[in-house]
Amino acid sequence: MGLFRYATRRxxxxxxxxxxxxxxxxxxxxxxxxxxxxxxxxxxPAQEQKAAIRAKYGxxxxxxxxxxxxxxxxxxxxxxxxxxxxxxxxxxxxxxGRSIHFGAPVTEKIKExxxxxxLLMGSAFxxxxxxxxxxxxxxxxxxxxxxxHVSRVVALVGVSTPSFWIGLELIIVFSFYLxxxxxxxxxMPWNLPPAADQxxxxxxxxxxxxxSHQVPVLQHLILPTISLGTLQMAAITxxxxxxxxxxxxQDYVQLARAYGVRDRKILRKHAFRPAQLxxxxxxxxxxxxxxxxxVLTETVFSINGMGTLILTGVLNIDYPLIMxxxxxxxxxxxxxxxxxxxxxxxxxxxxxxxxxxx
Amino acid sequence: xxxxxxxxxxxxxxxxxxxxxxxxxxxxxxxEVEARVGLSYTLVQLRRDPTALAGLAIISVSTAVAIVASxxxxxxxxxxxxxxxxxxxxxxxxxxxLPPYGVSNQYYDASRSTLAHPLGTDFRGRDVxxxxxxxxxxxxxxGFTSTVIGLVGGTLTGAVAGYYGGWIDDVLMxxxxxxxxxxxxxxxxxxxxxxxPQRQNALLVAMVGVGIASMPTFARLIRSRVFSVxxxxxxxxxxxxxxxxxxxxxxxxxxxSFAPVLVQATLQxxxxxxxxxxxxxxxxxxxxxxxxxxxxxxxxRPLLIPNPWFSIFPGLCILFTVVGFNLLGDGxxxxxDPRIQN
Numbered sequence: 001m002g003l004f005r006y007a008t009r010r011x012x013x014x015x016x017x018x019x020x021x022x023x024x025x026x027x028x029x030x031x032x033x034x035x036x037x038x039x040x041x042x043x044x045p046a047q048e049q050k051a052a053i054r055a056k057y058g059x060x061x062x063x064x065x066x067x068x069x070x071x072x073x074x075x076x077x078x079x080x081x082x083x084x085x086x087x088x089x090x091x092x093x094x095x096x097g098r099s100i101h102f103g104a105p106v107t108e109k110i111k112e113x114x115x116x117x118x119l120l121m122g123s124a125f126x127x128x129x130x131x132x133x134x135x136x137x138x139x140x141x142x143x144x145x146x147x148x149h150v151s152r153v154v155a156l157v158g159v160s161t162p163s164f165w166i167g168l169e170l171i172i173v174f175s176f177y178l179x180x181x182x183x184x185x186x187x188m189p190w191n192l193p194p195a196a197d198q199x200x201x202x203x204x205x206x207x208x209x210x211x212s213h214q215v216p217v218l219q220h221l222i223l224p225t226i227s228l229g230t231l232q233m234a235a236i237t238x239x240x241x242x243x244x245x246x247x248x249x250q251d252y253v254q255l256a257r258a259y260g261v262r263d264r265k266i267l268r269k270h271a272f273r274p275a276q277l278x279x280x281x282x283x284x285x286x287x288x289x290x291x292x293x294x295v296l297t298e299t300v301f302s303i304n305g306m307g308t309l310i311l312t313g314v315l316n317i318d319y320p321l322i323m324x325x326x327x328x329x330x331x332x333x334x335x336x337x338x339x340x341x342x343x344x345x346x347x348x349x350x351x352x353x354x355x356x357x358x
Numbered sequence: 359x360x361x362x363x364x365x366x367x368x369x370x371x372x373x374x375x376x377x378x379x380x381x382x383x384x385x386x387x388x389x390e391v392e393a394r395v396g397l398s399y400t401l402v403q404l405r406r407d408p409t410a411l412a413g414l415a416i417i418s419v420s421t422a423v424a425i426v427a428s429x430x431x432x433x434x435x436x437x438x439x440x441x442x443x444x445x446x447x448x449x450x451x452x453x454x455x456l457p458p459y460g461v462s463n464q465y466y467d468a469s470r471s472t473l474a475h476p477l478g479t480d481f482r483g484r485d486v487x488x489x490x491x492x493x494x495x496x497x498x499x500x501g502f503t504s505t506v507i508g509l510v511g512g513t514l515t516g517a518v519a520g521y522y523g524g525w526i527d528d529v530l531m532x533x534x535x536x537x538x539x540x541x542x543x544x545x546x547x548x549x550x551x552x553x554x555p556q557r558q559n560a561l562l563v564a565m566v567g568v569g570i571a572s573m574p575t576f577a578r579l580i581r582s583r584v585f586s587v588x589x590x591x592x593x594x595x596x597x598x599x600x601x602x603x604x605x606x607x608x609x610x611x612x613x614x615s616f617a618p619v620l621v622q623a624t625l626q627x628x629x630x631x632x633x634x635x636x637x638x639x640x641x642x643x644x645x646x647x648x649x650x651x652x653x654x655x656x657x658x659r660p661l662l663i664p665n666p667w668f669s670i671f672p673g674l675c676i677l678f679t680v681v682g683f684n685l686l687g688d689g690x691x692x693x694x695d696p697r698i699q700n
Contacts, residue, residue, distance in 0.1 A: 020536035031552045156688075160628065160680035162635050165655060165673035172666045292543030296636050300659075310544055311640065314551045322548060330539045 410689020
């Protein structure tokens with residue numbers, strides 16, 4: 001009950017933020033000098049043709065009218081517009097407009113690209129957490145010993161290295177000199193070869209093909225994951241270490257020590273859980289840095305994801321595409337932060353979704 | 359330790375709290391407690407920290423290189439580098455269409471030395487080493503300038519929001535939240551393409567953009583500090599004496615929040631260098647003839663396999679410089695935190 005009410009309240013609080021993002025991106029992208037129609041049609045298009053296309057994309061209407069229409073289109077539930085004037089009507093679904101560059105609905109492009117970026121980000125954060133959490137704990141436990149020094153140097157270098165440069169060097173070493181791993185694009189785990197469809201979902205053959213398909217998926221994922229995940233790994237290691245150190249210096253840990261509880265047990269049973277709170281926060285907040293990193297990583301590895309999509313939008317002055325992708329990034333970030341806050345309660349039972357005080 | 363008195367603020371650097379009970383601070387005398395907080399104490403502590411000093415050394419070297427390069431470019435019109443070295447943007451072989459050469463297979467220039475190009479030449483016959491040297495100038499300038507923009511803007515917004523509270527706070531902090539929710543890099547890319555479609559001053563715009571995008575971080579930091587400083591008695595006293603709000607913020611609130619801001623600013627310079635390198639790599643920062651590390655990595659990308667040395671050295675330069683700022687930032691943070699001292 002508490003959880004449900006808390007989540008609802010946080011989602012409602014997110015609406016003004018999303019409205020703000022929509023507003024900023026709308027006015028920013030409409031302030032981009034240059035005419036997208038010129039870019040689309042080439043150097044000297046016929047005037048009538050230009051006018052027709054302007055009308056098709058609604059670019060002939062005044063800015064404020066376009067803004068209101070845009071807000072009505074992107075709001076998922078109730079606001080609808082006739083000639084730009086909003087009225088309340090049950091209109092479901094989100095319309096992000098048509099991409100001028102691709103000539104296709106923006107939602108369609110995002111549906112195509114978002115899973116790619118999500119796979120990359122998920123894999124990068126998994127890599128970061130799996131390596132950073134043990135590294136940080138060991139580092140704190142063996143404070144000022146060689147293990148600690150090594151892990152601190154790794155973390156320091158990790159937060160100081162440009163992610164795209166790591167990607168470039170990984171390509172040189174692992175793709176070129178060693179030839180072990182591919183250096184471009186990703187393979188989606190669910191894009192099975194046609195033979196699998198012919199075999200049918202229930203056959204053994206299908207599952208054999210599906211399983212062997214995961215090999216190239218992983219091979220393509222490894223280098224971009226390290227490139228994008230290293231920064232996160234280093235940041236989480238640093239947070240994990242200082243959080244663990246803080247917990248280990250608490251009175252209750254001293255007490256447990258005095259009672260003769262073994263160090264391993266103190267780490268596992270006492271200090272570990274409360275030390276995860278700052279780590280959860282940093283993962284939520286670092287979603288945005290990771291999105292920025294995804295733009296660079298996708299460029300380096302020629303991956304067709306959200307990052308390269310927004311670059312295409314910016315380079316072609318494609319307003320709907322810029323606005324749509326930025327809005328989706330903002331939405332994911334806001335949802336990520338809410339999810340972070342909710343997961344606090346699982347780690348820290350003292351957090352009560354704040355409805356006691358109300 | 360009881361530590362429950364409202365005056366007890368040893369964890370922060372407020373200077374007003376000298377009157378701490380003797381048993382409250384583990385036997386320290388009042389003057390000693392005062393000596394443990396504040397900026398001067400932080401700097402004294404810093405001198406005992408070898409890693410922070412290493413960071414300071416790296417920063418000093420980079421800044422010195424940047425200053426020499428700036429003097430050479432702005433005042434001497436590349437006289438210094440051309441006399442003792444090569445022009446960073448035109449280079450010794452810029453007009454030839456020769457293929458790039460690596461460390462092992464260089465242009466031989468008898469008039470200078472046998473090792474004319476210690477790091478090879480790039481795809482336009484320009485000396486890589488001199489371009490790396492000049493890249494320091496862009497990195498350091500951009501890092502410091504954008505951080506100052508973010509620091510000043512963020513500090514003022516945060517101080518105003520925290521001091522007045524109410525709707526001003528709500529509006530400013532929602533604004534910061536929105537700015538924070540759009541990925542940093544993407545925000546700056548959009549800003550650059552809006553303000554400078556021809557990319558004539560892209561580096562300048564990117565620098566300002568990174569500064570603006572870093573404002574929320576500083577604003578939040580200052581705001582939370584202001585909340586504690588606002589309740590201090592000397593601020594009350596200043597108010598009662600009829601001192602203007604503007605003066606209270608500038609004279610009392612901001613100086614009392616300085617130490618954590620300094621830590622954040624040091625780390626932010628390193629971050630700004632990384633982000634500007636990323637922007638230049640994507641083509642939204644420094645532009646082709648300019649010698650910037652990110653731009654050099656951009657040009658290295660199509661030649662990655664035949665000429666890997668193009669990409670190795672600029673990346674190492676970025677890494678080295680940013681490590682310097684992170685070392686100093688970490689050292690400052692530890693030095694500013696009295697709990698860590700023994």
